[in-house]
Amino acid sequence: MSDLFSKEDTRPKTERLAELAEQAKSCSACSLSRTRANVVFGMGNPEAPLVIIGEGPGQNEDSTGLPFVGRSGLFLDECLKACGITRKHIYICNVIRCRACAYEAGRLQNRPPTADEVKACQPWLEQTLQIIQPLVILCLGSPSANAIIHRNFRITQERGAWYASKYAPHAIASWHPAYILRLEGAAYNVAKEELVNDIEAARKRVIQARKEPPNSTLF
Ligand code: SF4
Structure with missing residues (x-):
């Protein structure tokens, strides 16, 4: 019997997320709504204990409506696979849900989201995390770490460290795949190894967190 006094x-999480994603399709809370092809809401397992949050959709994501499907996505899948993780094990989304881009040399190029765009999109991210209630969040890149861990997060100094977040009991940040793909030689190898290590640390933290009592102070 349902609890008549409970709000x-x-x-099911799947149903609630699908409803939220449907609502987001008509969002015009920031100017990115004028240039997007699709709202890239998120994808994966709504029951996942691990949520991965990137920066924002790129061209491939904008045209397909799916997160991390371009070169960065393939690279991320390779790093996840090294830890025995597939997209079925996780939920993945971004800090902003529409592509941030600007004309450079006559072509539309991706650009980092502005603080106002991140703020405008924050309710969608928050509602997503409220539904999923992950045990662990892995942030990819500074905008994600700023939104989830703390506003002054410095990825070069704080990557790989554990934090409590209001969105999950455990949160960690690592390099964004797109950043690693711009590196070369030893720097590329080091950063890739660090991303894989951080994913593996997140996997192990999920196992540990499942043994902890539920945290009622989140949100
Ligand atoms: S980026 Fe977020 S807030 Fe801005 S229009 Fe898209 S869904 Fe709405």
Whole structure:
């Protein structure tokens, strides 16, 4: 019997996320709504204990409506696979849900989201995480770490360290795949190894967190 006095939404997470994604399709809370082809809401397992959050959609993501499907996505999949993880094990989304881009030399190029765009999109991210309630969040890149861990996060100094977040009991940040793909030689190898190590640390933290009592102070 359902609890008549509870306001908690007891519908399956899949259904609640699908409803939220449908609502986001018509979002015009920031100017990125004018240039997007698709809202890239997120994808993966709504029951996942691990959520990976990147920066924002690129051209491939904008045209398909799916996160991490371009070169960066393939690279991320390779790093996940090194830890025995596939997309079925995780939920993946971005800090902003529409492509941030600007004309450079006559072509539309990706650009980092502005603080106002991140703020405008924050409710979608928050509602997503409220539904999934992950045990562990892995942030990829500074904008994600700024939104999830703390506002002054410095990826070069704080990557690989564990934090409590209001969105999950455990949060860690690593390099964004697109950043690693711009590196060469030894720098590329080191950064790739660090990303794989951080993913593996997140996997192990999920196992540990499952043994902890639920944290009722989140959100
Ligand atoms: S980026 Fe986020 S806030 Fe801006 S229009 Fe897209 S969904 Fe809405």
